[in-house]
Amino acid sequence: MKPFEYDIENIRILTFEMLDLVKDQIHLTKEALLTSDPELSGEIMRKEKRVNSYEISIDREIEDFLALQAPVASDLRFAMAVLKISSSLERIGDHAYRISSYVFEDDFKITKDIVEILHIPTMFDEIDDMLINITDAFESGDIQLAKRVFKQDKFLNKINKKLPSIVQDYQKKSKKTDVEYLIYLSRIVGKLERCGDMIKNIAEEIIFYYESKVIKHRKKNKQITRKLEKSENN
Amino acid sequence: MNYRSETQELIMKKDTMDTPVETNETKKPKKDQEYKIITRNLDVFYGEFQALKNINMKILPYSVTALIGPSGCGKSTYLRVFNRMNDYIDDFRIEGDVIVDRKNIYTEKIEIEQLRKDVGMVFQKPNPFPKTIFENVAYGLRIQGVKDKHFINEKVESSLKQVTLWDEVKDNLKKNALALSGGQQQRLCIARTLAVEPEVILMDEPTSALDPISTGKIEELLFDLKNEYTIVIVTHNMQQAARVSDHTAFFYMGDLIEEGKTTQIFTKPSNKRTENYITGRFG
Numbered sequence: 001m002k003p004f005e006y007d008i009e010n011i012r013i014l015t016f017e018m019l020d021l022v023k024d025q026i027h028l029t030k031e032a033l034l035t036s037d038p039e040l041s042g043e044i045m046r047k048e049k050r051v052n053s054y055e056i057s058i059d060r061e062i063e064d065f066l067a068l069q070a071p072v073a074s075d076l077r078f079a080m081a082v083l084k085i086s087s088s089l090e091r092i093g094d095h096a097y098r099i100s101s102y103v104f105e106d107d108f109k110i111t112k113d114i115v116e117i118l119h120i121p122t123m124f125d126e127i128d129d130m131l132i133n134i135t136d137a138f139e140s141g142d143i144q145l146a147k148r149v150f151k152q153d154k155f156l157n158k159i160n161k162k163l164p165s166i167v168q169d170y171q172k173k174s175k176k177t178d179v180e181y182l183i184y185l186s187r188i189v190g191k192l193e194r195c196g197d198m199i200k201n202i203a204e205e206i207i208f209y210y211e212s213k214v215i216k217h218r219k220k221n222k223q224i225t226r227k228l229e230k231s232e233n234n
Numbered sequence: 235m236n237y238r239s240e241t242q243e244l245i246m247k248k249d250t251m252d253t254p255v256e257t258n259e260t261k262k263p264k265k266d267q268e269y270k271i272i273t274r275n276l277d278v279f280y281g282e283f284q285a286l287k288n289i290n291m292k293i294l295p296y297s298v299t300a301l302i303g304p305s306g307c308g309k310s311t312y313l314r315v316f317n318r319m320n321d322y323i324d325d326f327r328i329e330g331d332v333i334v335d336r337k338n339i340y341t342e343k344i345e346i347e348q349l350r351k352d353v354g355m356v357f358q359k360p361n362p363f364p365k366t367i368f369e370n371v372a373y374g375l376r377i378q379g380v381k382d383k384h385f386i387n388e389k390v391e392s393s394l395k396q397v398t399l400w401d402e403v404k405d406n407l408k409k410n411a412l413a414l415s416g417g418q419q420q421r422l423c424i425a426r427t428l429a430v431e432p433e434v435i436l437m438d439e440p441t442s443a444l445d446p447i448s449t450g451k452i453e454e455l456l457f458d459l460k461n462e463y464t465i466v467i468v469t470h471n472m473q474q475a476a477r478v479s480d481h482t483a484f485f486y487m488g489d490l491i492e493e494g495k496t497t498q499i500f501t502k503p504s505n506k507r508t509e510n511y512i513t514g515r516f517g
Binding site for chain 2: 070071073074
């Protein structure tokens, strides 16, 4: 193994460790939220410091790698991709931390009747599966696996989009008027949806690394063009 | 048009969405007349050994083209083809076309001295003559029979200024060139080449014997010189090729494996051997 290959291997190991830690954080957050367990929430908050440390470590390793090895081609794409992957993972960790803090600090207790209506366990499971998919895709270079998360992200977006009407229906049926409770629910669903976006960004970086294809913003740019054209025609 | 150029186009367009922008993909393919150097089906032999195999390549004017590859790959042989420097080697034989400025330099009647004036060369080790600084730069002009002292004085000054050596030596022009530092000597050799107003400058590892500061000065110089000259450089330094060149060609065992824009070669090479070489995984 050449010296720079040791550096790449070291960065890869750190990235997979960070992925595993974030997966674990999501798993624990689901449990802490559904069981309203403040002790577990505290553990998640403590682990958040480790997630942040991983991001800083990866940043430093990549800074050294760029300065000392001056990588090109696939090695350069690897470094660029990992920088963004670790940043996205850190943000997923942040969302897990925030959700846990509702239980730990604000004594938020979710009621069972709303959990299923909002598909919260399903959202957590989907995120868990998405993280597994990107981990495998990053390890094996299986682009189809990376692309699978785009569909999964759409599913999360759909739930988030339906949130206002679901909450409204729930409010009518249950006659709950606790606005603060409903705001917390909206925040949780919103954060889970953002986790999906972050994982989608990671998948885009994996595709960039392996295939040198830039696909981010493509669909959104097309949508903007269509909307602008439509308004011009009107 | 690919997604990368689409996004580039959007940035360039800014708010004037209706301004047409020329991107790499929309540019028309160039005609042969627009290239400074063209090689077609080029084979080079040293006796029985074939040093270059069927090389087809076109070099644009006013650009820096880097030739890279491991030792013995044929890149220096290819460089020396352009001003017929290989002619001195025993058993050297060439087949195919080498066209410089629309002239086939191996089949058409050309004067070698004129060719070497038009296609100047800078070597790995600085090789100033054991003469004064002034005489080193004036040498080519004198060989050409230029006698006008005023013209020679002006040419020496402008050439030394072009290589940013003037301020360092203007008070010591009668000093022996061999007393200069290695980096200064190399810049002097480039000034000597520029004094006879070449069209093309060939550089065979021009900085490999220099320290980083002198190397930096030569690289800076290349950046300025490409506005007036066509430069072809052989280098073993990958980062130098990436920094200074517009186009890069990768040679391996006499074959031209891949050539293209330097940004393309160093970010997304299409050939696995190129990728392995530039990333240091070769061999």
